[in-house]
Structures are given as structure tokens and as C-alpha cells.
Amino acid sequence: MAELTFWTGTMDAGKSTLALQTNHNHAARGRVGLIFTVHDRSGGAVVTSRLGLTHDAIEVTDDFDFWRHIVDALTHGGRVDYLICDEAQFYTPEQIEALAKITDELQIDVFCFGILTDFRTRLFPGAARLVELADRTEVLQVEALCWCGKRATHNARVEDGVMVTEGDQVVVGDTDQAPSAVSYEVLCRQHHRRRLTAARAKSVSLVPEPLPFG
Numbered sequence: 008m009a010e011l012t013f014w015t016g017t018m019d020a021g022k023s024t025l026a027l028q029t030n031h032n033h034a035a036r037g038r039v040g041l042i043f044t045v046h047d048r049s050g051g052a053v054v055t056s057r058l059g060l061t062h063d064a065i066e067v068t069d070d071f072d073f074w075r076h077i078v079d080a081l082t083h084g085g086r087v088d089y090l091i092c093d094e095a096q097f098y099t100p101e102q103i104e105a106l107a108k109i110t111d112e113l114q115i116d117v118f119c120f121g122i123l124t125d126f127r128t129r130l131f132p133g134a135a136r137l138v139e140l141a142d143r144t145e146v147l148q149v150e151a152l153c154w155c156g157k158r159a160t161h162n163a164r165v166e167d168g169v170m171v172t173e174g175d176q177v178v179v180g181d182t183d184q185a186p187s188a189v190s191y192e193v194l195c196r197q198h199h200r201r202r203l204t205a206a207r208a209k210s211v212s213l214v215p216e217p218l219p220f221g
């Protein structure tokens with residue numbers, strides 16, 4: 008029986024790496040797969056892992072029709088055994104429903120990879136639909152860490168050095184330290200709640216203790 012699986016974790020947890028490893032392992036056994044993504048950090052139709060692996064992909068625009076694409080491929084004599092779907096949080100709920108239909112009706116394994124919640128700690132619509140429909144939702148075992156050392160569970164958006172909790176849900180960006188207007192940082196829940204990023208924690212710890220009078 009084919010399965011719809013959702014692999015999730017914070018940003019920088021290794022999802023794209025796992026997506027490319029999954030593709031490699033299945034392709035190495037002679038299975039034929041298609042790779043999809045949208046809004047990759049590279050700006051192109053490519054799945055990119057921070058470990059350096061990359062693979063061309065089919066871009067999933069909002070009006071992309073998964074069912075039609077796969078049925079067209081099959082009716083033109085193509086073979087499709089599995090789909091790799093990266094950045095699946097950005098897919099529309101209708102696209103996730105089409106992936107479930109492809110799993111059930113065409114017996115094609117669908118492996119989805121994506122973050123669960125946005126910078127406001129709210130579920131992405133695509134991720135919510137995946138949790139509702141997937142045969143399995145798996146959290147990546149590799150732990151991304153908050154600056155305090157605890158497991159990072161939340162994604163913070165940082166604009167010009169300041170953590171923000173308002174703005175558009177979708178803003179493509181990275182977790183690296185390179186200076187850019189918008190970046191992301193993974194935090195534990197407590198430090199996300201307190202808006203205590205690594206930079207802010209450092210600056211607070213550098214403030215001398217107040218003297219115990221007046």
C-alpha cells in the first residue's frame with residue numbers, strides 16, 4: 008500500500024537533506040520519482056540542502072495541478088513510483104488533498120517535507136492539511152537547538168536584528184548569520200514566547216547588574 012508521509016521539523020532540522028536522501032535511496036533501487044518544491048531559498052526550482060546537496064525540481068505554483076500532472080505523465084507512458092515534495096507547508100490545502108488522492112488512487116508513495124508552524128507559531132495551511140491527511144507525520148530525529156541548548160521547536164523571524172511577530176506569513180529566508188533584512192532563528196518555546204533571540208540574550212547578559220539601591 009502506498010503511503011502519504013509528512014516529515015516535519017523546524018527550519019534547519021535537515022528536511023531537505025532527508026528529502027534528497029530519500030530520493031537517492033529509492034532511485035538507487037530502480038524506482039522512478041518526481042521531485043517538487045516551491046519558494047526554495049536558492050530562488051530557483053531546486054531542492055537545496057545546507058549540507059550542499061541540490062537537485063532540480065518541478066516548481067509548485069499555487070495553480071499547479073498535481074493530479075493532472077501525474078495522470079498526464081502516466082498516460083504518456085511514463086512511470087512514477089514516488090513523489091518527493093519539499094517546502095510542503097507552502098502548498099495549498101487543495102494540493103495536499105490531491106497528493107492524498109494520488110497516494111490512494113494511483114498507489115504512488117508521497118514523501119512530504121516541511122515546517123509545521125510559521126514565525127507567529129501558527130500552522131501553515133498546507134502543513135495543517137498534511138497533519139490531517141497523512142498516514143504518518145514524523146518529526147525529524149536530528150534536533151535543531153535553541154541558543155540555550157534546549158531542542159528548538161519554533162521558528163522566529165528577525166527583521167533588522169529584531170524578532171517580529173507580525174507580517175506576511177510567507178517571506179523566504181535563511182537561518183544563517185549573514186546580514187540580511189529578514190532572517191530566521193530557531194528557538195525553544197520559552198525563548199520564542201519571551202522574544203529572546205541569541206543576540207538579545209547576549210546583549211542582556213552584557214548589561215551590568217543594577218546596583219541594589221535607588
Ligand SMILES: Nc1ncnc2c1ncn2[C@@H]1O[C@H](COP(=O)(O)OP(=O)(O)O)[C@@H](O)[C@H]1O
Nearest residue numbers: 017018019020021022023024025055056057058
Ligand atoms: N557544515 C555542516 N556540517 C555538518 N552538518 C551541517 C553543516 N551545515 C549544515 N548541517 C546540517 O544540515 C542541517 C540543515 O539541513 P537542511 O536540509 O538544509 O535543513 P532544512 O531543510 O530542515 O531547513 C543542519 O541542521 C545540520 O544538521
Ligand SMILES: Cc1cn([C@H]2C[C@H](O)[C@@H](COP(=O)(O)O)O2)c(=O)[nH]c1=O
Nearest residue numbers: 018019122125126162176177178179180
Ligand atoms: C518560519 C517561516 C519560514 N518561512 C520560510 C523561510 C524559508 O524560506 C522556508 C523554510 O525553509 P527551510 O528549508 O525549512 O529552512 O520558509 C516563511 O515564509 N514564513 C515563516 O513564518
